[in-house]
Amino acid sequence: MSKYSIETKCIQSGYKPGNGEPRTLPVNISTTYKYDSSEHLGKLFDLKVDGHMYTRISNPTVACVEDKIADLEGGTGALLTSSGQAANLIAILNITSAGDNIVSMSSIYGGTVNLFAVTLKKMGIETRFVTENMTDDEVDALFDDRTRLVFGETIANPALTVFDFDRYVPIAHKHGVPVMIDNTFATPILCKPFELGADIVIHSTTKYMDGHATVVGGVIVDGGRFNWDNGKYPELTTPDTSYHGVVYTRDFGCDKAYITKARVQLMRDFGVPLSPMSSFILNLGLETLALRVERHSENAMKVADYLSKSDKVSWVSYPLLENNKEYEKAKKYLNGGASGVISFGVKGGRDAAVKFMDSLKLAAIVVHVADARTSVLHPASTTHRQLTDEQLVNAGITPDLVRLSVGIENVNDIIADIEQALTESQK
Numbered sequence: 001m002s003k004y005s006i007e008t009k010c011i012q013s014g015y016k017p018g019n020g021e022p023r024t025l026p027v028n029i030s031t032t033y034k035y036d037s038s039e040h041l042g043k044l045f046d047l048k049v050d051g052h053m054y055t056r057i058s059n060p061t062v063a064c065v066e067d068k069i070a071d072l073e074g075g076t077g078a079l080l081t082s083s084g085q086a087a088n089l090i091a092i093l094n095i096t097s098a099g100d101n102i103v104s105m106s107s108i109y110g111g112t113v114n115l116f117a118v119t120l121k122k123m124g125i126e127t128r129f130v131t132e133n134m135t136d137d138e139v140d141a142l143f144d145d146r147t148r149l150v151f152g153e154t155i156a157n158p159a160l161t162v163f164d165f166d167r168y169v170p171i172a173h174k175h176g177v178p179v180m181i182d183n184t185f186a187t188p189i190l191c192k193p194f195e196l197g198a199d200i201v202i203h204s205t206t207k208y209m210d211g212h213a214t215v216v217g218g219v220i221v222d223g224g225r226f227n228w229d230n231g232k233y234p235e236l237t238t239p240d241t242s243y244h245g246v247v248y249t250r251d252f253g254c255d256k257a258y259i260t261k262a263r264v265q266l267m268r269d270f271g272v273p274l275s276p277m278s279s280f281i282l283n284l285g286l287e288t289l290a291l292r293v294e295r296h297s298e299n300a301m302k303v304a305d306y307l308s309k310s311d312k313v314s315w316v317s318y319p320l321l322e323n324n325k326e327y328e329k330a331k332k333y334l335n336g337g338a339s340g341v342i343s344f345g346v347k348g349g350r351d352a353a354v355k356f357m358d359s360l361k362l363a364a365i366v367v368h369v370a371d372a373r374t375s376v377l378h379p380a381s382t383t384h385r386q387l388t389d390e391q392l393v394n395a396g397i398t399p400d401l402v403r404l405s406v407g408i409e410n411v412n413d414i415i416a417d418i419e420q421a422l423t424e425s426q427k
């Protein structure tokens with residue numbers, strides 16, 4: 001980890017050019033690498049020397065962006081994936097097998113709910129969901145000797161609940177399992193989950209990290225502090241038969257065992273890497289991450305204030321509004337901002353919400369959040385329409401909920417657009 005502050009890391013971490021080399025990150029569009037001897041390649045295959053073998057596993061351009069993100073989060077290593085969903089899948093399968101279970105907050109991204117409740121279940125991995133009003137004893141009762149991790153989102157998409165680190169980190173660690181945090185909305189600018197006790201961090205880089213709605217991607221970051229050698233993670237602490245006997249904790253240390261296994265075993269087998277070109281584009285986004293997230297948060301705070309005063313709005317949820325139930329946690333865990341995402345209800349329910357959205361001129365209806373342009377979405381009829389009513393309630397979504405992703409345009413223009421569309425919504 002470098003000593004610089006996060007704004008500097010956004011620009012300077014990762015790629016380190018030598019004398020006379022390109023100033024900006026070179027894009028190595030090559031699937032393959034050249035070796036002077038078969039012996040050297042043999043050592044690479046044995047993981048005895050560092051280097052690149054094949055771009056499915058690693059690539060110099062991709063590696064620089066991975067290093068930057070690891071540095072931004074304060075982790076020991078990172079693995080870029082072709083999407084946030086791929087990151088979640090690999091992050092979980094890296095330490096679970098059929099017969100195991102995981103404990104997850106119920107208020108998480110709809111795609112992740114599907115992954116957990118349907119697809120992982122088919123693979124024999126059960127998810128036990130923590131619902132809103134559970135007591136500590138009830139949460140404790142979800143764990144057994146096959147529980148392998150606790151999962152949550154720093155700021156949940158789209159419910160905007162804030163993960164309670166001080167509550168769940170001690171519970172997870174008491175049960176000898178790591179805390180895995182999807183930090184997509186907060187980004188390392190607003191929250192550093194490793195400093196709050198989390199062990200693994202995941203992002204959909206598609207959102208603020210890319211920031212311009214250009215490339216789909218994901219990343220897994222290893223915090224490097226979890227002690228895997230507690231009997232629950234034999235895949236990390238005993239020989240990997242698919243890798244001629246590598247023992248990840250012994251050969252790479254506890255601090256890099258997890259991320260090394262994710263790369264050389266699961267990325268090898270699933271083949272969901274981020275391409276060098278996509279990594280280059282992601283890196284451009286990362287360079288301005290600190291500036292953008294600051295402005296997104298500032299604009300969203302003003303829009304949330306405006307909405308909470310409007311007589312055409314029935315409720316507003318933004319973690320940093322003082323009357324929000326997440327306010328105390330947002331103050332405690334988030335660094336002065338709560339991202340650009342706001343949810344609110346338009347008076348008149350589902351029909352008025354749709355009329356509001358159709359009347360917007362600057363903000364666009366898109367299936368996306370967290371990029372430079374202001375956008376809106378109606379989760380109940382789009383991203384979350386595969387969920388049952390009960391899952392919708394648990395994910396914090398009502399039929400009138402509009403998810404507004406406040407961009408970095410001038411905030412007065414954003415508010416003026418919202419104002420005229422709200423007027424239309426009530427006609």
Ligand SMILES: *Cc1c(COP(=O)(O)O)cnc(C)c1O
Pocket residue numbers: 083084085086109111112153156157182184185204205206207216217218
């Ligand atoms: C979008 C999103 C995902 C999924 O990421 P993709 O890049 O779309 O695959 C996962 N978690 C959260 C919190 C998200 O917002």
